[in-house]
Amino acid sequence: MTTIEVKTTTADYAVKVKIGSLMTVAQAIKTVWTPRRIALITDTTVGALYADQVQTQLMAGGFTVTVLTVPSGEASKSWAQTMRLVEALSQAHFTRNDGVVALGGGVVGDLAGFVASIYMRGISLIQLPTSLLAQVDSSVGGKTALDLPTGKNLVGSFYQPDLVLIDPQTLTTLPQRMLVEGYGEVVKCAALVGGDFWKLLQSIQQPDDILLLAPQLIARSVSFKARVVMADEKEGGQRQLLNFGHTIGHAVELLGRGRWMHGEAVAMGLVAVCQVFEAQGLTPVGTAQAVAARLAVVGLPTELPDLALNTVLTAMRHDKKVHGDQLTWVYLAALGQPQLQPVPLTDLATWVAPALTTVA
Numbered sequence: 001m002t003t004i005e006v007k008t009t010t011a012d013y014a015v016k017v018k019i020g021s022l023m024t025v026a027q028a029i030k031t032v033w034t035p036r037r038i039a040l041i042t043d044t045t046v047g048a049l050y051a052d053q054v055q056t057q058l059m060a061g062g063f064t065v066t067v068l069t070v071p072s073g074e075a076s077k078s079w080a081q082t083m084r085l086v087e088a089l090s091q092a093h094f095t096r097n098d099g100v101v102a103l104g105g106g107v108v109g110d111l112a113g114f115v116a117s118i119y120m121r122g123i124s125l126i127q128l129p130t131s132l133l134a135q136v137d138s139s140v141g142g143k144t145a146l147d148l149p150t151g152k153n154l155v156g157s158f159y160q161p162d163l164v165l166i167d168p169q170t171l172t173t174l175p176q177r178m179l180v181e182g183y184g185e186v187v188k189c190a191a192l193v194g195g196d197f198w199k200l201l202q203s204i205q206q207p208d209d210i211l212l213l214a215p216q217l218i219a220r221s222v223s224f225k226a227r228v229v230m231a232d233e234k235e236g237g238q239r240q241l242l243n244f245g246h247t248i249g250h251a252v253e254l255l256g257r258g259r260w261m262h263g264e265a266v267a268m269g270l271v272a273v274c275q276v277f278e279a280q281g282l283t284p285v286g287t288a289q290a291v292a293a294r295l296a297v298v299g300l301p302t303e304l305p306d307l308a309l310n311t312v313l314t315a316m317r318h319d320k321k322v323h324g325d326q327l328t329w330v331y332l333a334a335l336g337q338p339q340l341q342p343v344p345l346t347d348l349a350t351w352v353a354p355a356l357t358t359v360a
């Protein structure tokens with residue numbers, strides 16, 4: 001078992017990574033929660049695979065469990081599902097002493113986390129992430145979110161869980177496309193960290209290698225993310241670095257309307273931002289190609305689709321790193337040396353243009 005401690009101004013919790021840990025989930029939860037009622041929030045796909053097993057374990061451990069299921073997919077990060085879930089909690093008389101357990105990928109984690117943060121102004125939360133993306137990134141750090149038609153994650157809260165329990169065994173049921181998209185966030189972390197983490201990616205030459213190295217990739221990604229979150233929980237400064245590749249990535253994800261998964265859009269965004277900053281002379285020439293090589297080897301997309309510049313710019317203006325009349329970008333001064341660069345909104349078109357294949 002690898003344990004990574006996260007200590008922020010609002011919470012102290014452990015991220016535990018252990019193969020098979022979902023089989024002893026009640027034991028782990030009892031280390032942080034007394035017996036209580038649990039809303040086990042999951043999606044249709046993950047629920048069908050794991051909800052019974054988790055519910056049985058929790059009930060044997062003395063918890064009372066209500067399973068609440070949302071449709072799989074990004075569209076569930078919505079007001080409609082939020083309303084359904086908080087109303088279900090209320091109708092079942094959940095109180096402030098009860099808790100929410102999120103069982104699923106990043107969608108379930110973001111949605112259930114948001115629900116836990118607003119129901120009765122906040123009830124306890126535990127994350128049981130089951131996708132690679134959720135295990136390396138979204139379950140840790142306390143960002144919860146819903147999407148709006150204008151942009152990704154525009155509603156949400158910072159709300160830390162009491163425990164994150166990661167069982168890499170769940171990745172064996174994850175379809176290859178979802179395994180690979182989660183790897184997009186691993187490449188992001190490795191590019192930010194550089195050194196041995198970046199070198200480790202040389203061992204990944206095909207999607208199966210991701211599964212083989214999953215415990216290591218999870219531990220390294222989470223350790224890095226935990227360090228950043230502990231230094232800057234609410235993204236006043238260096239937490240913005242975790243948004244590397246997301247400025248263009250989120251725009252592409254939104255404009256694709258479900259065509260690309262988050263990690264795929266981030267993969268395109270990582271290469272694109274390196275191209276943008278190579279053109280500005282701030283990222284060493286060849287970085288975009290080096291990043292693209294690590295992504296392409298597992299089949300992640302590395303070239304932006306044809307998108308009209310004005311639609312990309314409109315989506316980017318909803319980025320939460322817009323402060324006043326500037327958007328802060330994350331770029332690599334070198335692998336392992338990320339920097340923040342504010343760019344006036346009026347200059348965005350000139351900056352972004354080199355990354356787009358079609359300028360309309």
Ligand SMILES: NC(=O)c1ccc[n+]([C@@H]2O[C@H](COP(=O)([O-])OP(=O)(O)OC[C@H]3O[C@@H](n4cnc5c(N)ncnc54)[C@H](O)[C@@H]3O)[C@@H](O)[C@H]2O)c1
Nearest residue numbers: 045046072105106107130131133138143170173174178262
């Ligand atoms: N809060 C954060 O810090 C943070 C970080 C990164 C991404 N995100 C968000 O996470 C979301 C993407 O997460 P995701 O890629 O996990 O998507 P997802 O939650 O939609 O999961 C992808 C698919 O895999 C299925 N699945 C999950 N685990 C499975 C398993 N073990 N076996 C079989 N199927 C399984 C899901 O049902 C879904 O169909 C996006 O909304 C993104 O914005 C949040």
Ligand SMILES: O=C(O)C(=O)C[C@@H](O)[C@H](O)[C@H](O)COP(=O)(O)O
Nearest residue numbers: 137141143152153239242243246320
């Ligand atoms: O945890 C963070 O901070 C991140 O930026 C991690 C990102 O991978 C993640 O996609 C996050 O949800 C994006 O946050 P947002 O604030 O840009 O919506």
Ligand SMILES: [Zn+2]
Nearest residue numbers: 185246262266
């Ligand atoms: Zn992300």
